[in-house]
Amino acid sequence: MSNIERRQSRRIMVGSVPVGGGAPVTVQTMTNTPTADTEATVAQINDAVSAGADIVRVSVPDREAAESFREIVRRVKVPVVADIHFDHRLALLAAEYGAACLRINPGNIGSEARIRAVVDAARDRGIPIRIGVNGGSLEKDLLEKYGEPTPEALVESAMRHVDYLDRFDYPDFKVSVKASDLFLTVNSYRLLARRIDQPLHLGITEAGGLRSGSIKSAIGLGMMLAEGIGDTIRVSLAADPVEEVRAGFDILKSLGIRSRGINFVACPTCSRREYDVIGTVAELERRLADITMPLTVAVIGCVVNGPGECVKADIGVAGAKHMCGYYENGVRVDRIPCASVADELEKRIRARVRQLQENPGEPGIMAVRLP
Numbered sequence: 001m002s003n004i005e006r007r008q009s010r011r012i013m014v015g016s017v018p019v020g021g022g023a024p025v026t027v028q029t030m031t032n033t034p035t036a037d038t039e040a041t042v043a044q045i046n047d048a049v050s051a052g053a054d055i056v057r058v059s060v061p062d063r064e065a066a067e068s069f070r071e072i073v074r075r076v077k078v079p080v081v082a083d084i085h086f087d088h089r090l091a092l093l094a095a096e097y098g099a100a101c102l103r104i105n106p107g108n109i110g111s112e113a114r115i116r117a118v119v120d121a122a123r124d125r126g127i128p129i130r131i132g133v134n135g136g137s138l139e140k141d142l143l144e145k146y147g148e149p150t151p152e153a154l155v156e157s158a159m160r161h162v163d164y165l166d167r168f169d170y171p172d173f174k175v176s177v178k179a180s181d182l183f184l185t186v187n188s189y190r191l192l193a194r195r196i197d198q199p200l201h202l203g204i205t206e207a208g209g210l211r212s213g214s215i216k217s218a219i220g221l222g223m224m225l226a227e228g229i230g231d232t233i234r235v236s237l238a239a240d241p242v243e244e245v246r247a248g249f250d251i252l253k254s255l256g257i258r259s260r261g262i263n264f265v266a267c268p269t270c271s272r273r274e275y276d277v278i279g280t281v282a283e284l285e286r287r288l289a290d291i292t293m294p295l296t297v298a299v300i301g302c303v304v305n306g307p308g309e310c311v312k313a314d315i316g317v318a319g320a321k322h323m324c325g326y327y328e329n330g331v332r333v334d335r336i337p338c339a340s341v342a343d344e345l346e347k348r349i350r351a352r353v354r355q356l357q358e359n360p361g362e363p364g365i366m367a368v369r370l371p
Contacts, residue, residue, distance in 0.1 A: 004255065006228040009199045012128040012172045015079025015100035017054050019128075019174060019232050020199030025225070025257050026232040027248035028055035029241040030083070035065035038072055044241060045076045051245040052260050052292065055232065057081040057103060060090050070097035081130065088114040095121040103130040106164040107139065107157075119168045128172040131161040134205055135179030135188075149179060151187040158192055173198055174231065178205035182220040189224050199231035210239040214247045221251050259294035262349070265309050265316075266299040273301030274319030275338040283342045284349075293353050297345070298327070307332075315349055317341055328352070 011021025019026055029048050033040040035058055045056050060066050060082045073080050079100030084091040088109045091102050095118075102122055106115045122129055135149040138157055146153040154177040165173055175198055177188040185204050193200060204220040207213035217235040224230050235247040252258040266281045267273075281299050298316030300306035303325075306318025310327035318325040323335040326348070336344040 004226060004228055004257065007193055007200075007230075008197070009231055010171065010197050012174060012199060013126070014055050014081065014128060017079050017100075019055075023231070025230060025252055026054035027052060027245055027252065027258075028057060028081075028232060028234050029053050029244040029248075030057040030059070030234065030236075031241060035059055035061070035072070036068045038068045038075075041068070041072050042075050045072070045078065045080070048241045048245050049076070049078045051242045052249055053078060053241075053245045055079050055081060055100070056241075057083050057234075059083040060094050061085075063090070063093075066090055066093040066097065069094060069099070073098035084109075086110075088118050091118045092121050095125050095127055099127060101128050101130055103132055105132060106161045112164075115164050116168055119165065119170045122172075123170055126172075128174065129165065129170070130201060131158060131165075131173060131175045132201070133158045133161070133175070133177045135181065135184060136205070149181075149184060151184060151191050154179065154184070154188040155191045155195065159195065162196060162198075171198070174201050175199075176201040176203060178203045178236075180204065180206045182216055185220055186223050189229055190227075193229050200229060201232050201234070202230040203234045203236050205236050207236050208238065210237055210243055213237040213239070214243075214250075217247060218251050218254070222255060225251070225255055225257060261292055261294065262288055263294070263296045264299060265296060265313060267301050267305060267309075269301050272304060274321060275301065275324065275341055277301040277319070280342045280345070284345060287342075287346050288349060291349070291353055293356060295349070295352070297349060299341075299345070315345070315352060317345060 009020040012019050031041050031044050033044050035041055048056055056078050058080055060069050081101040081103050082094030082099035083103045086108055109115050133154050138149055138153055142153045142157055158175050158177050177192050179185045202221050202224055204217045207216045221233055233248050235244045237244050249260045253263055264281055269277045296313045298309040298313035300309050301319040303318055303320055310316030310318050311330040316327040322338055324338045324341055325332050326334040326336045
């Protein structure tokens with residue numbers, strides 16, 4: 001279990017999902033379909049939810065998208081955040097149509113009267129607001145003042161927007177200060193975490209493609225989460241939103257903050273391996289993607305580290321000549337043919353999941369280690 005001491009923050013509710021105030025760190029993503037294409041957007045949201053998304057954000061760039069947004073909200077079973085820029089009327093419509101949260105920058109909404117109208121609509125419906133500052137779209141005067149995006153510039157921009165909500169006595173908001181530069185982002189959040197007590201939405205914006213973006217996000221988000229900073233996260237990838245959700249849970253799982261699905265402990269292999277570990281793990285990840293119960297499965301190629309890793313896992317195999325040692329709850333209980341290890345493991349993992357579902361009080365190892 002994680003021993004990270006989390007920053008104390010105010011709790012807000014995004015629909016039925018608590019964010020901040022000690023609630024589990026949530027994972028969210030954003031659709032990349034045209035919002036006006038209701039069917040495609042609903043399908044993408046449902047895929048993200050199946051992967052574990054707690055919250056999904058949808059862009060609302062125009063009136064057509066707003067009308068589709070109303071239908072989207074009706075048809076999905078997850079809180080949906082409306083992403084709004086420039087036109088305050090779209091924020092008012094999104095609030096009326098069932099948005100669980102409004103993502104705005106008060107500074108680009110327009111006059112103070114328009115900002116107040118959006119805040120009043122949020123207040124009337126109990127909808128929180130997310131202030132989102134991005135290093136790529138800082139105000140011109142801040143760029144002139146600091147010369148370039150800096151942590152101080154991002155936080156000053158965020159505090160300008162916070163001041164609007166403070167003026168209107170609306171504390172139910174969360175804030176993000178994202179940049180594509182890892183250290184700029186991390187240092188911005190560190191500064192902001194000392195300035196406000198609202199929840200922080202973490203992300204490395206425009207992180208990149210699936211591989212490089214996941215790595216950059218894991219490093220940046222991992223640094224902040226390990227310091228106790230962050231209440232909800234989005235891994236921003238040029239990839240399917242489902243991959244963002246999977247990467248988000250992998251990051252939380254690695255830190256012991258949350259666990260969903262199988263945590264594979266697998267060796268990188270060497271010439272001592274007694275079976276195809278790499279192929280086995282790839283096959284099991286594909287076959288067992290539907291399992292949401294937290295389990296740790298060790299897939300080790302030989303007897304050097306195999307027994308040591310298997311005794312710390314719910315289920316494990318350690319390679320040996322022709323027959324692999326098979327472990328459950330840290331105890332070797334059987335031997336299985338190395339030639340059919342993927343098939344045998346899938347069968348036994350699914351049986352173990354059924355057993356735990358039927359007897360939820362039965363202790364496991366990782367199943368009870370993580371929240």
